[in-house]
Amino acid sequence: MKNILIPTDFSENAWNAINYALALFKDEKCVFHLLNTYTPSIANSRFMASSIQNGVVDATHNNSINGLQAIVKRIKEAHDNPNHSFKNISSFSLLVDQVKEIVAAENIDLVITGTKGASSFDEVFMGSNTVRIIKSIKNCPVLAIPQHYEFERPSEIAFATDFNRFYTASELEPLIEMAKTFNAVIRIVHVQYEIKALTELQLFNLNMLRKYLKDIEHYVHTVSELSSVSKTLEVFSKELDIHLLAMLNYQHSYVELMTRELVIKRVAFHTQIPFLVIPELGMEAPSRKKNRKEDQFLIDS
Template sequence: MQKILIPTDFSENAWNAIDYAMQLFRNKRCTFYLLNTYTPVIPSSRFMAKMIDGVSIVDAVRETSERGLQKTVQRIKTKYGNPNHRFETISSFNLLVEEVKDVVETFGIHLVITGTKGASGVDEVFMGSNTVRIIKTTKKCPILAIPYHFEYVTPTEIAFATDFNRFYTTSELEPLLQMAKMFNATVRIVHVQYGIKALTELQQFNLNMLRRYLGDVEHYVHTVSELSSVSHTLETFSKELGIHLLAMLNYQHSYMEKMTREPIIKRTAFHTQIPLLVIPELGMEGVASTEKEEEPSVEAHN
């Protein structure tokens, strides 16, 4: 995980994700790509101002974006000053979700880290809408979603939620294995069932393969009964076992897909209280893209 993308809107929620990332990878050589997108309203009426003090609205917003990114980099360097870390900034006139997808492909990003502050009140959702959209559209690398107010804890207890209905490839499990080995973590495989019943032959085969992939990583299998929803069940499990990081694969009919589709009344209890590692369905393609011989310049992407 050498190339890490962190979208930021300069909020404290976004800073909390950056803060987590700096501590999580403090002993690793990384390039962090800090991304800010902006979409100023383009005046369509002759009665609307196109200029502010002689500067076009688009130019003014772009300058604010670029200045904010430089301030963020300076804040990181002042707090951490880690020689293992280098930073690139990307300021883009684009929609966030589209730009994340483009940057992941252009720069061969290995991991996207984002804050997850959702809406409030009756509209409160299991994660912020941008985070959910990023998870649904980013198909080539894992997403690590960091809850607002979550204070960094070394992830020595990792839960991997799965129903064993799908075969896992080594490339898909690589992010989980890397994280577990990096922190000498215990992996707790958690299977949520609606009514406890024996595994099918296929499920048992997939579980055996999963355990083989985990190899010498300490791991345990937990089967739990579904409470009011999958998300509520996983939240309760994570609290009871002191889980520091929850990981899951995102594919059709997976827990991740179910959680993003659960009726809002069911998932309000799940506020991503711990970091969530969402691994995309890769098949045999491998994690992210293979390293390009020559890394493209960030400037050309602005």
């Protein structure tokens, strides 16, 4: 059974992410952890009565609980899938802190969040909350769903890499599982500022990547960089009708590069498709599936 965490602020953008998640996993048994965090604005005045402060917190807390209950009711009216169950989490805390805590406590397999895209300098890369989650969550993949994106079966997946880093089986597990579930083609895309032959290290990493993907139809695309890596991936995804863009998040990765270049150039990453960010786990990280089997053995015994 999968554990999926979906933060929500009760906006239509967040509802769109929930809809996508329900459609993506409609044939799998899942527990969806619906999270709403709240931090009510309370004047920091020693003259304000504590009873008034408590009243503000209580009202905000009730609004959060009622909002989550309304979301579950809306879900069951629209989908009513016996494979799916729901757990509501209302928390007086900061979003990223609570996401990190739940990921660890509930063995979360995937965090799915809606993103409005850039609306100001502070939200230059997919929305500030999404970026904070991506940068802070080190042990769980994050799937960002663009505003207004309607679910489409991800039969074409792009995996962007520069081949400068060796990928482990545990890191590639979310990508491979997604491809196998939807019988998808994986298009490995390498963006180069200047087209040139791969180094020995890059060739080794490419060959290892292809071994991991041996049971999945896949192709390698080397493309010339346009004005930026982000723009290049946008154009590539559009031209090849990609349904999901995936990247591994590590030091000097495309994720880090795109975040930096977008801030510097004051431009937005206008991807219109879901964006899967896979965390760096390292060589010693065990498979999450293996962990589940061990956990089940302990329970059964």
